Amino acid sequence: MALGTVMALVFVSTGYEYVRRIAEEREIDRLVSENDMLRLQVETRLRSVLNDLQVIREYPPILGLARSVSSGGVDPEDGSTTEAWRQRLGVIFRAMLDARPSYTQIRYVGVAERGRELVRVERTSAGSVHVTQEDRLQSKSQRDYFRVGVGLPAGAMAFSQVTPNIEFGEVVADDPPTIRAVTPIRGADGEVFGVLVINADFVKLVAGISQFERRKYVTHFIDPASNRIRTDTDGSIEFHWASEGSDELRGWVSRITSGGVPANQFSGEYQGRTYLTHASELQLDGVYNAAGFHLVSVADEATLFADVLVLQQRMIAIALAVVLFGGLVGALFGRRLVVPLNALAESMEKYGSSESLNLPTRDRTEIGGVARRFEALTRRLREIESAERAVRVQLESVVNGAVDGLITIDTEGSVLSFNPACERLFGVAAGDVLGRNVSMLMPETVAAHHDGYVADHMRTGRERMIGMRRQLQARRRDGTEFPIELSVSRIELPDRIIFSGIVRDVSERVTALALLEDTIDQLEHTNVALSEANERLDQANGDVRSLAYIISHDLKAPLINLLSFSGELRELMDELQSLTGNDTPEARDRAQQIMGETVPLVLGFVEESAARMDIKLNLILQLSKLGRYEFRPEPVDLASVFEGAVADAAAPEDRASVTVEVDPTPFNVDRQAVTIIAANLVSNALKYRSDDRPLSVIITGTREDGRMHLCVEDHGRGIAPDDLTDVFNLFRRVGRQDTKGDGIGLSYCSMLVKRLNGRIWCESVLGRGSRFHVVLPETAVAERSEAA
Secondary structure, eight states: OHHHHHHHHHHHHHHHHHHHHHHHHHHHHHHHHHHHHHHHHHHHHHHHHHHHHHHHHTSHHHHHHHHHHHTTSBOTTTOOBHHHHHHHHHHHHHHHHHHOTTEEEEEEEESHHHHBEEEEEEEOTTSOEEEOOGGGOOBOTTSHHHHHHHHSOTTOBEEOOOBOOEETTEEOTTSOOEEEEEEEEEOTTSSEEEEEEEEEEHHHHHHTOGGGGOSSSEEEEEOTTSOEEEEOTTSOEEEEOTTOSOHHHHHHHHHHHTTOSOTTEEEEEETTEEEEEEEEEOOOTTBTTOTTOEEEEEEEHHHHTHHHHHHHHHHHHHHHHHHHHHHHHHHHHHHHHHHHHHHHHHHHHHBTTBSOOOOOTTOOSHHHHHHHHHHHHHHHHHHHHHHHHHHHHHHHHHHHTOSSEEEEEETTOBEEEEOHHHHHHHTOOGGGTTTSBGGGGSOHHHHHHHHHHHHHHHHHOOOSSBTSEEEEEEEOTTSOEEEEEEEEEEEEOSSOEEEEEEEEEOHHHHHHHHHHHHHHHHHHHHHHHHHHHHHHHHHHHHHHHHHHHHHHHTTHHHHHHHHHHHHHHHHHHHHHHHHTTOOSHHHHHHHHHIIIIIHHHHHHHHHHHHHHHHHHHHHHHHHHHHTTOOOOEEEEOHHHHHHHHHHHHSOGGGGGGEEEEEOOSOEEEEHHHHHHHHHHHHHHHHHTOOSSSOOOEEEEEEEETTEEEEEEEEOSOOOOGGGGGGTTSTTOOOSOOOSOOOSOHHHHHHHHHHHTTOEEEEEEETTTEEEEEEEEETTOOOOOOTTO
């Protein structure tokens, strides 16, 4: 009897603990797998909201409205009005709401006017979608999501906490709990112009996920503020604000969001029941405030291990029966009981290593009943294993079917997984990459430092790339490099840490950006060329206006003289005609006086006026040729040029009074132009000498920052202040007119200097002398005027 009692107790304790341990391990694995699958689906649903936000942000009306508002109501690029851009955005927002039943509003909120809405499209409680009238648009500068959006960097996106919908400062009771995705819109000046916002029904957004329909576990989706969606085993979905529920429940949620509830462990009792939980945090790469969204799967221990508990009760009953009747049974049927029990124990020992347990299920005794129960339990465990494999296959199909590349590595940099999208991107089969260092997919300059980056992160926790999106260069199997967009996440498993990366080929985007930059550069060069052409055209037009003024003003005086003298000749001819036939002495004396004195005098005036007109016409012709003259820069010794001008213009006895101190280093300039300038300036300095002082002319030339500064200084007559403004005007001569001149020399110099992109000016004191300054740039080249 003692032996039977001991055997019964051993059977009950070892069998129950062994089966419970196996069942617990299987349930934990299944709980974790289904939680991971559900988390991926929730992450995908939230990313779809961000993708829609990004798509809307790229539509032309977004920036078109910003330009028109900033420019007073009309877009300077295409002429569209602010109202036209609003109507186009209304159509786009409405189409997006029609396609997304979980979206309740899409808004474009400006920064100006305390965050006043520019465009708003919303879904009514009846389900209809309409564009909000302008007088119903609201200011949102005090809302947290607006402040978050304004503070984001360019191109960044963020989610708000779940809050009630507030309109005109009051909570709308019938509206669902709302989560908002926001991104800033920046104007042409780089400053934030507004915020793009998508409002989504928090419950509807995640309610359609297939995994929520499972009845095995209760699931909680918790936001950073501890608001939660609860799906029960019967498929029902409930939303609870953080303030709802008992203190015990709120404390449990708080411990989850703060990391206080360990995953894969019984979290203790709640309302008298013990639960198994697994909490995971959503990984939303590139979203600034994504931290704090948790997904928690909860399983009731009593439900999970109901079969095991039934088995335990039956084993206890059997043990009691064995203890009570052990003596009798041992005496009569000892061998018959020991053999099946040994067989049952051996079969239980083989579970997990053999498909066939060979249990004594046909035994009609209690041992047979236990064997049958144990066989049913093992069959249930195999079903759990099969379901787990199905979940893993489903997860694998999601990963393999992804458009973007997905790669995972360990802390040593060895590749653990490499999906088909990665095979296409890098041109290498997964079998050739798995187990090797991921640096084989990087350019040498990056690969040399990769392992050091990982080791530094594991040692210090410093995050160089984790949790953000970066553009890098990658290398294909054939050695070619291409640009990728990479997002890296750190995943902490129970026994190790791994890193996952999402890879996207952005070659087309980089090429398009490069083409856009080239086009912008070409436009800038074109604008510069057009500006220079406009300047040359303005200069040519100025020259034309000057010539027109000269023709209309300076040639007018000779023409008036010619007309006047022609009229006088006609009157003299009429007078001679009247004297014809009059033979009186007075008539003969008058006729003789007209023909001998008056007519020759008038003809002399006519010839003088015609000669002056001819001179001025020739000078105007000479100036007009300046516009067609093609300048050819060459190295010129300006000291020699001015010395030659002095030798040509100064009498031998005056040359000693002229000093030339010009830098002799060759200066790149047009030789003929600078020779004309030197000749005119030197000639004027010698011509307008003072009658009271000895002749003195000083010519200097110094280089200053790639320019030549020339100065011709004399101690001559000087120029009165009122005449300085006319010094460079055509046909204008100032001061005493006691020397020969035509008033064109300094005007000609001024035009040449302007064509050479230089400056010329005069400083003078009447009675003391003058300084004429000329500054010319090196390699001064003037292009031919289009108006010449």
